[in-house]
Amino acid sequence: MDKIYLSTPHMSGKEQDYIQEAFDTNWIAPLGPNVTEFEQKIKQYTGASAVCATSSGTAAIHLALRLLEVGQSDMVFCSSFTFIASANPIKYLGADVTFIDSEPETWNMSPQALERALADAKKEHRLPKAVIIVHLYGQSAKMDELVTICESYGVPIIEDAAESLGSTYKGQQSGTFGDFGIYSFNGNKIITTSGGGALVAKDPKMIEKAVFLATQAKEKALHYEHEQIGYNYRMSNILAGIGRAQMEVLDERIAARQNNFRFYADQWKHIQEVEMMPELPNSVSNHWLSTITLDIDKKDMTPYDVMSKMQELGIETRVLWKPLHSQPVFAATPFYEHVQGEEAVCEQLFRKGLCLPSGSNLTEAELEYVSKALETVLKTNKGGVVSAI
Numbered sequence: 001m002d003k004i005y006l007s008t009p010h011m012s013g014k015e016q017d018y019i020q021e022a023f024d025t026n027w028i029a030p031l032g033p034n035v036t037e038f039e040q041k042i043k044q045y046t047g048a049s050a051v052c053a054t055s056s057g058t059a060a061i062h063l064a065l066r067l068l069e070v071g072q073s074d075m076v077f078c079s080s081f082t083f084i085a086s087a088n089p090i091k092y093l094g095a096d097v098t099f100i101d102s103e104p105e106t107w108n109m110s111p112q113a114l115e116r117a118l119a120d121a122k123k124e125h126r127l128p129k130a131v132i133i134v135h136l137y138g139q140s141a142k143m144d145e146l147v148t149i150c151e152s153y154g155v156p157i158i159e160d161a162a163e164s165l166g167s168t169y170k171g172q173q174s175g176t177f178g179d180f181g182i183y184s185f186n187g188n189k190i191i192t193t194s195g196g197g198a199l200v201a202k203d204p205k206m207i208e209k210a211v212f213l214a215t216q217a218k219e220k221a222l223h224y225e226h227e228q229i230g231y232n233y234r235m236s237n238i239l240a241g242i243g244r245a246q247m248e249v250l251d252e253r254i255a256a257r258q259n260n261f262r263f264y265a266d267q268w269k270h271i272q273e274v275e276m277m278p279e280l281p282n283s284v285s286n287h288w289l290s291t292i293t294l295d296i297d298k299k300d301m302t303p304y305d306v307m308s309k310m311q312e313l314g315i316e317t318r319v320l321w322k323p324l325h326s327q328p329v330f331a332a333t334p335f336y337e338h339v340q341g342e343e344a345v346c347e348q349l350f351r352k353g354l355c356l357p358s359g360s361n362l363t364e365a366e367l368e369y370v371s372k373a374l375e376t377v378l379k380t381n382k383g384g385v386v387s388a389i
Helices: 015-024 033-046 057-067 088-092 111-123 143-153 204-214 237-248 250-267 303-312 345-352 364-379
Strands: 050-054 075-079 096-100 130-134 157-160 180-184 197-201 274-276 290-294 353-356
Touching: 015 033, 015 237, 033 050, 033 197, 033 237, 050 057, 050 204, 057 088, 057 130, 057 157, 057 180, 057 197, 057 204, 075 111, 088 096, 096 111, 111 143, 130 143, 143 157, 197 204, 237 250, 250 274, 250 290, 250 364, 290 345, 303 353, 303 364, 345 353
Parallel strands: 075 096, 075 130, 130 157, 157 180
Antiparallel strands: 050 197, 180 197, 274 290, 290 353
């Protein structure tokens, strides 16, 4: 069997039609009908007020922070358990960051930790200019609690929904609760434009400003006039053509990944050492990645050991995100744990967790191979040789 990867692009076959349309009409430069249609499809699907397609999800976060006037020495709170792209744009603007722990029911931002962090910030007369809440691996955070807390302190929310397009919380699409939401269409996401992202906002005027900043902040004049620093952050018309076709099969892609998760959960329900990522009641995860935690106290084997043995069997797996507060680049950055004085939830997850092949194009035979491989690996000794599947 060929190597089984974590999450590969899954084309519908319609992408080439929209790309060809761009070539036939010579809309090769950035912007054009594909961009307009892609933005409209995102707007219709999510219910967002307005959309700006961007060159990446990171660019969308950067724009959101700019629109909230985050600048030198301002403070921004951010989930610690996430990819570094969630926090890098804070530093682009010269601002400071405080990281917030996860809670165990969703693995996302802890309302308790956020409440303590905001209370301390208020005492110090330094409330953050924004809170970046990440919806990890497709699972929505506890938005009722988090929104209520942020509103009580008057702090805007940016939802990093890079991994959760199509996921819902109490029937509402992720990315649409905060002042801003961002999506990613990177190559490994639930749908892809090769590279790209989108910014959504409650206020359409904010998206108008985002489009302005994303196109080099060019003023309306007969010559090139610039009164602000802008960016080259708009999505190309060719890539948006891929996105148009991908949006048409988004529900199918979500269903496939949800089926992957359920398949694994059913296959491993008898294995005491394996626990699937929890799913919050009244929410629907797109299960972008199927993830597990391993009871490493029962089994003398770390996720790295499992990852190495799965690699021997031709299966790509990956440990969960290393918390950002423990990354060298963010050394000495303030961090609030879920429960004071106890090991942080995100540190426990990093120590025990593993991501599994989750692509929407996995075959039933591949899913069976992965499930049997993990069971076989867990039966071997730490230094033992993996037997044939």
